[in-house]
Amino acid sequence: MTHRANSSKGDTKVTQGNSPTFIELFAGCGGLSLGLRSAGFREVMANELSSMPAETFALNLMNVDMRSSEFQQTEPKDRKVLWIDSSSDDVSERLVDNPFERPETNMAELSGIDDFEGRLIVGDIRRLNAFIEDRGSALVHGEVDLVSGGPPCQSFSLAGRREFGNQRNQLPWEFAKFVDVQRPRMVLLENVEGILRPFKLDSTTYYAWFEVCKAFANIGYATCPMLVNARLAGVAQNRPRFIMLAIREDLVSNLSEDIAPWFAQGVRLIEAVKSEDPAYDKNEWRYWDLTDEADASRAEVSVFAPLVAFRDPAKQHTVYDAIRDLQDVDAPARSKYVKELNSVLGDYLEGGNPKMQNLRHPNSTPKVQARFRVYQVIANSPKQVGDEIKKIMRGQKTDISDATYQALLKRDLLEYGNGLPTDHGSMVDYLAGMKTRKFSQRALVSTLPAPAALSIPDDVAHYSEPRTLSVREMARIQSFPDSFEFRGIATTGGARRRYQVPQYTQIGNAVPPLLGRALGKVVSSILSSL
Template identity: 30%
Template sequence: MRFMDVFAGCGGLSLGLLKAGCEGVVAIEKNPMAFETLKHNLIDGARYQFQWPSWLPKQAISCEDFLEGFGEKIRLLRGTIDLMVGGPPCQGFSTAGRRDPADPRNKMAEQYLELVKIVLPKFIVIENVSGFNSKFSEAKCSGCDEDHHFKKSYADFISGELSKIGYSVSRGKVNCADFGVPQNRRRYIIICSLSGTEGLLETLVDKRQEFLQLKGLPVARPVSVYEAIADLQTRGRELVENSDSNVKGFFEAVYKVPQISSPYLAIMREGFYGAPNSRRLPRHKLDTIAQFGRIQSESQPGRSLSKEARDKLGLKKHAITVLTKNAPSPTITTLPDDIIHYDELRILTARETARIQSFPDWFEFTGKYTTGGKSRRFECPRYTQIGNAVPPLLAEAIGHLLLEQAVCLDDGELNKTYKGPANATPEF
């Protein structure tokens, strides 16, 4: 199954599909930092390489520029792409944000649809935040251009457009923890089939136990953060200067390969015998460390710090959670100070967040670790790359499902399965 990944980020979706046995062809990502990590690991990686077309430069590009600059070449991809995946940027309709229907990032989902009409893949997977299916209020829509579809959810809008093109659409929310990811990360998934196959999302959920057994992961309980990151602790370890950052003055703990691995850690190590990168420790001030101690004493592990506790500690930050050792993590975000380690007075390292997102240790993140100020609008450092990614384990489960469901469509079958208006054809 040949796939293209649109709004690919650092490659979480692509990695899972490749591990399932799919073949990558094209990845579209406009941020140079995220694309460099993707290219380093998967496009030109030591373990995986995309079958990249000769006419497309291996560089960051937006979906809009891809459509405008390579229109004729893209048309040649029709009939060669079995699967198109992608998670259009969600900030405009995330319930964690301001839900601005005029946010130009919402338009990227429509560019995704235009690409679908040209390539017409057999299957489509769209992953996004759970708020993807929440409706915009009409009050916020006043004054917006083309605001008619903002009165319903963006998921409704996209699903309706895909149905017009001819796809059977299956959609709903899943918790990544149900697929072995040590994280309660609830996402909205849309899975579409051009062959008329119905209920693919329901089939994915039904097959979760089969997938967990295939991976050797527990079925009756979720994977805990302790199983995911215990070997990355710093207490009792020698600290040395961090080796994978251009910024001096940071340290990392010397990594010791564990003698005994949990089933989850065995997947993360996956034949990799060295020390994973991105283990740079935060450089906390003494009063910050002391504050972390107070937060741990006032918090209910696994739950975001209550407003009463925040007021008592004089905290302005709204979301801060101390991990529960023997439970999954809350959702990993792009903000590293949202979560405090369960046993050490610090935030997590980038590698620890990657483990919780189910990125294996051989996968190397590139670029700066963090950014701030106005640069946050343009840069995508390591913590952001990881927080924005689709957990590869969930993507691998989707890949296994679609490989089983794959149907080879020739031109005649394609005409038979097109479900648009009887007197219309897709707009290519």
């Protein structure tokens, strides 16, 4: 990538009134897009690899039903949704295809279109960048305020393997390549917390977040890397995320005195990459940790305040706030939090469904339901009690203390085939009979935000009912409004997990809209100072 300090002189800015504009890459089902829209941004284009989340995005954010006969009979040149490489002439077949096995075509649906404003482009960002290179110009005419997105991050995740050469690790560089042509005023990149952890290759230690910042410094963008948590922005989920904001180099001198220090390191990095490939040095390069007391206090009195607006634990939203009215039995009234969620975000959907969808939760066998009830005991018991229960369930312990026995008796345990336990010995047999290879399963705690990982339905049990969560309940926790309808299959398994993005995964991969809204407020404030 070549270094460019400035955008093209004389560019006409893409605006509608005073609304800042943005292009969304790696758009997924639209969580970040919805959040940015609710913060006053106007979306001018989007790109997503997989058809399943693209279908959800189109329905809710473009009011385009890709399964309708009207859409399927419309000529590509007149559609709002286009495929880079179509796997079939039948749109319904495209909606369930494997995006990693699409044939490379002549990109017929893109040819002949001059300005892609108002379009969703379905396909690989690498192929899109190849199309842009052949075209010789940006996809959207004029200056755009922001290019945003969250490149897929499986190989940066702490839960997965750390693979330096994984092709998905190269996608932040493809993001930078797109930005280098479009030259927006700002960039917003979102990724998993795992990108902050070091990894080794041939005895050399690398920091992925720093390498990503260097990629943007190489094309003339001053970066501001941060660790944030969606919980601190009002989401009912304890979800740490890496965020990189960046400003085009020619605009940095316009920053106000209170904002400039946040990007000062990014300015130094631009200068550093002009003469060398700087290695990471903890004494010279850092990220802002807005989950830490010192950095959060500084953010609280700056334009970054929306990202720490819920620092006070008493203000933070819980699982109970998010989903209590969706209980199967004796459901309480909808919370003020959910009502505000629907009014703050729901008004910015162009489509969706006014009648709440995605309410069905998976059925479980009696044994699984009994296990979920025990997980609820674990979640609400002292650590030593929970640890003892787990050891018995895993066959690592063959006796039980009286404290653990009494803790279990206090709950309404469920029978799954051999009767309910009546003494210490039968309690051990009862727990041992639940043995499973899934050690990641746990129950939610009603008084706390949900944990970060919520993409596989049977990993998490409800806080009081012996079941997993519905798609709608997971969406609520992630702060999606009730009129946001998820399309595609609900879940998948086996080899299809490698390429299908079902409803639960769409939610798990998404930027929570309330976090997107907070980020939008931050970016808007920075843009107004330029």
